[in-house]
Amino acid sequence: MAEDEGPDLSLAGLSVTEVYSGEKKLPRGASRIVYTQDLLLSFEANLKKCDSRTPKIARNPVIIATLKGEYALSYRFVNSECRLLRKILNKHGFLEAPDESTTWNLLFSGTHVKPDVFTTLNYYQKINHFPQTTNLTRKDRLLSSLKRMRRAHGEGPFGFFPMTFAVPQELKELQSEMAKEARKLDARRASSADAVEVPWILKPIGLSRGRGIRLIRDAKTISKEDEPCIVSRYIANPLLIDGYKFDLRIYVAMTSVEPLRLYVYNDGLVRFATEKYDMNPESFSNSFMHLTNYSINKKNENYEFNENAEKSDSGSKWSFQAFLQHLVSQGKDADTFVYRMHDVIVKTIISVEQRVRGAQNMYVPFRHNCYELFGFDILVDVELRPWVLEVNLSPAMTCDTPLDLKIKNGLMCDLLNMVRMEAYNADSPMPESRLNTFISTVDDDGDDSSSVVVAGPRARCRQSAPADNASTKRAAEQSQRELEETMYRETEAEFARRGNWSRVYPMSDSDRYDRFFEGQRPLNA
16 A cells, blocks of 8 residues: 555554455455554554645545444545645545535634534534634734733733734824834934834734735835734844744644633744844845744745754754753743743633633534644743734644654644544434533623523523522532533543643643633633
8 A cells, every 4th residue: 555545554553453455344445444442543643754745545445443333534624735634644544525525524624614614513523623713813803802801901911912003993093103102212312323223013914924024114104005904013122043033833722612721732843034133224124034934934045944853953943842952051941931931822812712612602512523723923032021923723734844744743643632533423323421511500700590501413502490499500500510520531531642732721720810711610620
């Protein structure tokens, strides 16, 4: 069997025992891969290469055999071509389902998913998005969420994003602030010839990969007719390595929203600019100096591709672990930086939690249907302060170098293991434990309530019991306790499957985040 055409039959982590071909009970040309695990599939990160060519699709059916039966597993890609994921799934016995199929096991979408797609999910199906996470991954909506949190809780806990304006809505406010900064600069220049001009950075809302980003010095260069964008005060004191600016691509997984469970992958990417940093105004138009986007800098003749994954601190792209080792070598406190970084990531996601949670309870039939991988872009300043620049939807899994493949193959396989990919067919009996059922005696305002929220595979309803019905209230409280115990067991089982992911929420000290939620979250404990 060709390398790109079907399951890898020697994956140590799968406990594969036998492979049969051409048996009478199987479709012609089919193969069977046997797992000794009980329905739970395991993914092993052992790809040797993932080049730019689209992998060949396994055309012959593959039967997944487990202790409880045989299953034919399939996936679909929508608005995406993630070659790495396709190759991983093909090598582990999955087949690509036709476009008209509705019985796939995994759907991977490169864009946000409409509510009607969520409402039709079956219990065995997984999709790589939660509803309403556009509030996190669209620049203007993320800005709105973080500004709302800053107004409610102050600059202290939510000072990790620079002063930013949404244009055209806040164009007048931006122009006023830029004029005020220009007057301050003139005053500094009057007393010192070394006064440094700090520009602003403009980012179009609807573009990615660095397209349309530019540094600006004068608000007159912006008009209401321009494409919607955000304009931020440029962070002028970035930490440099060998004179070059860089940012971090940190991978964050949300595996559940109620209860909230967040993980950060222990490795990521450090992306360097390809011209040495300089704050001379004449350099502000130099994208190779001030922007760190890989899509931009790979076009520079100075870009150095990393050719050896084991040397992860060379070239124009490093591993995050190599960056932490660099901090230690410079006498800096890497552990404190990681703690700060995790903190701003958790707060950023909490800023949209209410909307995502409400949408899930409205549209998603089963609590295990959704998971999501985000790409956080974080800038580090000279004081080792992490700044959230933006959050990326479906971060690129392109593997242009051995370092990319090592990190992204590992994180994708560990993610699939953590979110619990199970062997199910469309005609398998539905386990009741999968229902997205939340029973609570406390409403979002913290008041006692006897309302019971019931979620089924296709609809939800709210059933109200008389407030003075003591037996009904006791039954609801008992159901709540049972639900909390179930969630606790699931949380611990997921933690045991985490691989190289670190859980950042919940943690032993997570109660420090309680005040940032819009209401009590008893299941988060």
